Amino acid sequence: MQIIIVGCGKVGSTIAEQLSAEGHDITIVDTDEAVVKALAARLDIMGVTGNGATHTILEEAGIEDSDLLIAVTESDELNLLCCMVGKKAGAEHTIARVRNPEYSQDIGFMKKELGLAMTINPEYAASTEMARLLRFPSAIEIDTFGRGRVELLEYKISEGNILVGKSLIDVGRNIKSDVLICAVEREDEVIIPNGSFVLQSGDIVSIVASTENAKDFFKKVGCNSSGVRDTMIVGGGTIAYYLAKQLLPLGIKVKIIEKSYERCEELSAMLPNAVIIHGDAADKDVLLEEGIEKCSSFVSLTGIDEENAFLSLYAKSVSNAKIVTKINRIAFDDIIEKFDLGSMIYPKHITAEYIVRYVRGLQNSVGSNNVEALYRIIHGKVEALEFYIKEDSGMTGATLEALPIREGVLVAGIIRDGKVMIPNGKSTLQRNDSVIIITRITGMQNLEDILK
Amino acid sequence: MNYSIILYIVGKVMMLESACFLIPAVTSLIYGEHEGMAYLIVGAVSAIIGYLISSKKKFENVFFAREGFVMVALSWIVLSVVGAIPFVLTGEIPNMVDALFETVSGFTTTGASILEDVESLSHTSLIWRSFTHWVGGMGVIVLLLAILPMAGGYNMHLMKAESPGPVVGKLVPRLRDTAKILYLIYLAMTVIEFVILLFVKMPVFDALCITFGTAGTGGFGIKADSLGSYSYAIQVVVTVFMILFGVNFNAYFLLLGKHKKDAFKIEEVRWYFGIIFAAIIIITINIRGYFENILTALNHAAFQVGSIITTTGYSTTDFDLWPQLSRNVIIFLMMCGACAGSTGGGIKVSRIIVMLKSVFQEIGYYIHPRGVKTIKMDGKVLEKPVLTSIRVFMLTYIMIYVISMFLLSLNNFDFETNFTAVAATFNNIGPGLAKVGPMANFNIYSYFSKLVLTFDMLAGRLELYPMLLLFSPGVWRIGKDK
Numbered sequence: 001m002q003i004i005i006v007g008c009g010k011v012g013s014t015i016a017e018q019l020s021a022e023g024h025d026i027t028i029v030d031t032d033e034a035v036v037k038a039l040a041a042r043l044d045i046m047g048v049t050g051n052g053a054t055h056t057i058l059e060e061a062g063i064e065d066s067d068l069l070i071a072v073t074e075s076d077e078l079n080l081l082c083c084m085v086g087k088k089a090g091a092e093h094t095i096a097r098v099r100n101p102e103y104s105q106d107i108g109f110m111k112k113e114l115g116l117a118m119t120i121n122p123e124y125a126a127s128t129e130m131a132r133l134l135r136f137p138s139a140i141e142i143d144t145f146g147r148g149r150v151e152l153l154e155y156k157i158s159e160g161n162i163l164v165g166k167s168l169i170d171v172g173r174n175i176k177s178d179v180l181i182c183a184v185e186r187e188d189e190v191i192i193p194n195g196s197f198v199l200q201s202g203d204i205v206s207i208v209a210s211t212e213n214a215k216d217f218f219k220k221v222g223c224n225s226s227g228v229r230d231t232m233i234v235g236g237g238t239i240a241y242y243l244a245k246q247l248l249p250l251g252i253k254v255k256i257i258e259k260s261y262e263r264c265e266e267l268s269a270m271l272p273n274a275v276i277i278h279g280d281a282a283d284k285d286v287l288l289e290e291g292i293e294k295c296s297s298f299v300s301l302t303g304i305d306e307e308n309a310f311l312s313l314y315a316k317s318v319s320n321a322k323i324v325t326k327i328n329r330i331a332f333d334d335i336i337e338k339f340d341l342g343s344m345i346y347p348k349h350i351t352a353e354y355i356v357r358y359v360r361g362l363q364n365s366v367g368s369n370n371v372e373a374l375y376r377i378i379h380g381k382v383e384a385l386e387f388y389i390k391e392d393s394g395m396t397g398a399t400l401e402a403l404p405i406r407e408g409v410l411v412a413g414i415i416r417d418g419k420v421m422i423p424n425g426k427s428t429l430q431r432n433d434s435v436i437i438i439t440r441i442t443g444m445q446n447l448e449d450i451l452k
Numbered sequence: 453m454n455y456s457i458i459l460y461i462v463g464k465v466m467m468l469e470s471a472c473f474l475i476p477a478v479t480s481l482i483y484g485e486h487e488g489m490a491y492l493i494v495g496a497v498s499a500i501i502g503y504l505i506s507s508k509k510k511f512e513n514v515f516f517a518r519e520g521f522v523m524v525a526l527s528w529i530v531l532s533v534v535g536a537i538p539f540v541l542t543g544e545i546p547n548m549v550d551a552l553f554e555t556v557s558g559f560t561t562t563g564a565s566i567l568e569d570v571e572s573l574s575h576t577s578l579i580w581r582s583f584t585h586w587v588g589g590m591g592v593i594v595l596l597l598a599i600l601p602m603a604g605g606y607n608m609h610l611m612k613a614e615s616p617g618p619v620v621g622k623l624v625p626r627l628r629d630t631a632k633i634l635y636l637i638y639l640a641m642t643v644i645e646f647v648i649l650l651f652v653k654m655p656v657f658d659a660l661c662i663t664f665g666t667a668g669t670g671g672f673g674i675k676a677d678s679l680g681s682y683s684y685a686i687q688v689v690v691t692v693f694m695i696l697f698g699v700n701f702n703a704y705f706l707l708l709g710k711h712k713k714d715a716f717k718i719e720e721v722r723w724y725f726g727i728i729f730a731a732i733i734i735i736t737i738n739i740r741g742y743f744e745n746i747l748t749a750l751n752h753a754a755f756q757v758g759s760i761i762t763t764t765g766y767s768t769t770d771f772d773l774w775p776q777l778s779r780n781v782i783i784f785l786m787m788c789g790a791c792a793g794s795t796g797g798g799i800k801v802s803r804i805i806v807m808l809k810s811v812f813q814e815i816g817y818y819i820h821p822r823g824v825k826t827i828k829m830d831g832k833v834l835e836k837p838v839l840t841s842i843r844v845f846m847l848t849y850i851m852i853y854v855i856s857m858f859l860l861s862l863n864n865f866d867f868e869t870n871f872t873a874v875a876a877t878f879n880n881i882g883p884g885l886a887k888v889g890p891m892a893n894f895n896i897y898s899y900f901s902k903l904v905l906t907f908d909m910l911a912g913r914l915e916l917y918p919m920l921l922l923f924s925p926g927v928w929r930i931g932k933d934k
């Protein structure tokens with residue numbers, strides 16, 4: 001694919017490197033000539049110097065024939081403008097990095113009105129990863145697809161579990177949890193189950209569900225789902241805000257320790273249910289006063305990697321908490337990993353990873369006009385396809401129960417106005433929805449292919 | 453200090469008042485009473501004086517909060533003095549201090565009376581008494597702002613000085629339009645109540661007087677037993693409207709606009725209805741034995757709760773005879789008052805909410821000594837200056853309260869009488885308990901005490917500071933050397 005990347009910071013260059021290695025033709029655009037030259041010399045890519053939001057420069061970079069434009073400069077507004085210009089000038093798909101929290105509730109609107117294929121918010125992505133780590137105990141594995149929006153939770157059914165010997169209809173009836181069992185791994189085989197499928201011990205079920213429902217489900221099947229009860233976050237930056245925003249609705253108590261008093265006030269205004277502490281976490285007394293020994297998880301999110309590392313080491317030494325450490329620089333990762341810092345999160349890495357995953361999804365769908373993206377999940381044995389419903393047809397308006405859907409095909413998610421819904425039999429499809437299908441049948445071209 | 457603008461506004465207020473005198477004058481014609489002459493004479497004199505002092509062409513248009521406060525305080529005093537003169541002239545209230553008490557009680561929508569026998573008054577004076585409630589409810593300066601074309605953004609200082617509540621905002625970009633909208637909502641609700649009262653067969657004159665009193669949350673009745681002798685239907689209608697006039701008028705503005713749902717989300721309004729609901733339940737259960745059935749008890753409880761929390765002060769029964777629990781609930785409601793931005797008085801529900809939140813914030817600081825917690829109202833953070841001003845307001849309130857009680861104690865009455873007399877006037881309610889209960893009046897007090905209570909009524913209506921500023925020497929010294 002022809003890909004233009006505007007902005008050659010850490011994320012831009014990481015993406016360029018990875019995508020180039022995967023065989024795509026990359027053109028990078030940046031205002032800093034030295035950076036462009038250095039990167040173009042190191043990788044087998046083309047470089048253009050100039051402002052990527054101007055039509056002239058984009059044309060020089062070959063926008064008409066490009067398949068994808070990725071705008072990852074420092075400025076949100078520049079990225080959005082760049083994508084708008086790029087879209088009008090002929091780019092097939094556009095991706096913008098938008099990190100300002102004030103824009104975050106407008107993402108749905110922007111995608112729809114500005115024709116953005118994807119926006120990526122590095123801080124939000126990092127906080128989502130952290131929330132995943134804190135939400136579920138280690139017995140559950142997590143896989144994502146659909147641009148990171150749909151989560152697949154894998155859970156092994158052990159001997160004596162109440163699910164053993166139950167059919168999926170019984171599961172729905174007895175457990176009354178709004179979750180969708182979308183795939184079952186049995187020995188080496190992966191099955192897309194229907195209602196009469198009976199579960200056995202040793203099966204690994206993959207479920208799609210919203211977080212609350214998933215928690216409820218795991219509780220009912222007796223898997224100790226209580227991830228963490230509370231969390232202590234050090235450093236009240238944007239990631240801390242997003243993380244708190246995701247954890248609070250799940251009933252996890254959040255305590256944020258922040259150095260700047262002004263920032264404390266802002267956080268307190270934005271997060272009325274969190275406890276905000278004004279203090280320097282490098283001061284041991286502050287941590288002890290706020291009960292670090294008793295907390296069940298500890299997240300270090302200050303702006304300095306060394307401080308994060310030391311804080312996490314200290315937390316590890318005085319408590320049994322689950323530790324998450326944010327590391328910005330990737331240079332010394334081999335040394336850092338020798339320490340016991342719990343789970344490590346590299347925000348820039350995650351951003352690049354999300355974009356690269358999306359490009360892979362896009363790549364898989366090339367050749368078909370209707371498949372928006374294709375992901376291979378559950379060890380590559382199942383395909384998750386994303387279709388976009390452009391116009392009304394026989395499939396829109398009817399409930400899923402009423403549609404004659406083929407065996408081995410499952411509607412796993414409906415994305416409407418940027419929100420993911422887990423469908424049930426009563427759900428309907430509408431125009432402008434994106435539909436996520438999980439199937440083992442390969443070669444689907446149209447949404448109509450899921451019908452008998 | 454900008455004296456020219458102060459004179460200008462005071463002059464306009466006098467002219468406006470003389471226009472208001474037309475209402476008793478017309479009433480006098482209808483009933484063939486001779487009291488109307490007094491009103492006409494005072495009206496004419498006041499119009500001429502007002503014209504003379506406000507007709508000076510050259511006046512400085514720039515003024516600030518201090519002038520705004522002083523103008524409002526002065527206007528209210530002039531308004532009350534002029535409004536009191538006809539009572540003296542007609543001989544119905546021969547003493548000027550008594551007449552002043554009665555008029556201030558009217559304009560500040562208090563409804564406390566010194567009259568031994570209300571029913572002996574002429575129709576002319578009865579309607580004037582009630583009409584002062586209507587004018588004072590939404591504010592005479594706000595009315596002036598609505599009809600007077602005044603340029604400049606400084607008028608906001610006037611609006612802020614007269615409107616009740618910790619934060620006074622505009623509804624629409626232009627202040628004059630804001631004032632007009634407020635008065636239109638006020639007028640519309642007044643008309644609706646009047647029509648409904650006629651519909652439930654209330655005599656026209658009574659309906660008009662009672663509607664004025666309800667709208668301004670005043671409380672002057674025209675019968676000795678206030679509203680006790682009217683039918684249940686009338687009492688229920690008045691209950692509902694009293695409570696409605698105690699709601700923040702912003703809510704009605706939202707109801708008229710596009711974002712109707714937001715009106716139900718205003719935190720203060722929700723608390724207001726919550727308090728009313730709780731108070732009615734408690735009192736109904738507490739007094740059920742005093743009446744023949746629970747519905748009657750409910751009716752009386754609801755009427756008194758609505759009357760006291762909105763600081764109206766009508767009564768259908770002598771709640772001074774109720775059990776102590778109910779009397780205490782009544783005293784709490786007296787202090788609490790209605791919503792900010794309504795026609796009611798008192799401390800205001802929004803201030804109570806903020807004070808409660810402050811208490812919880814303080815408790816929180818003992819648990820997390822380094823914790824940071826902001827206080828929010830309607831999802832918005834309250835800035836420090838607003839919080840400080842609310843706390844200082846409370847302190848000032850308590851100080852004036854204590855000093856007033858101290859001065860009243862010269863009369864050697866019991867504590868309950870003095871305490872509730874100050875509560876009833878300072879919060880612009882009307883009746884208190886014990887010797888100043890709903891079936892009694894304030895004539896028992898000495899002239900000196902009546903003046904103290906008059907000051908309390910004005911200070912309470914104008915939210916303390918305008919009256920205090922008027923008597924601070926510093927404010928008059930500014931710019932004197934010019």
